[in-house]
Amino acid sequence: MKKKLLLFFLLFSSFAFVFAQNKAVTGKVTDSKDGSPLPGVSVIVKDVPSIGVQTDASGSYSLLVPPGSHILIFKYIGYKEADLPVKGNVVNVFLESDPKQHTEVVVVGYGTQKRANI
Secondary structure (H helix, E strand, O other): OHHHHHHHHHHHHHHHHHHOOOEEEEEEEEEOOOOOEOOOOEEEEOOOOOOEEEOOOOOEEEEEEOOOOOEEEEEOOOEOOEEEEOOOOEOOEEEOEOHHHHOOEEEEOOEEEEHHHO
């Protein structure tokens, strides 16, 4: 009887472990105007902000999403933030340029200043 009970608990715990595994999500982030890859885009899991990656030089990323998390946030300077649902193992994104962010800060060789101060 003890042997059967132990076997039952081992099987039950192994099924729970299998269903609670993280899901691997990959994709590519590109510019919506010309389709060029965007390196350095932050990809963050909405429910767990401590889990995130940045895209590589070709705009590609790979991320382990925990169970129960269904939305990825894509952030990049000069582009509008995008929140997309995870519906499979591949999530490709086209980010739109945000003209408001391009005029807010002027970068100079030795520091940064707001445009209004120049």
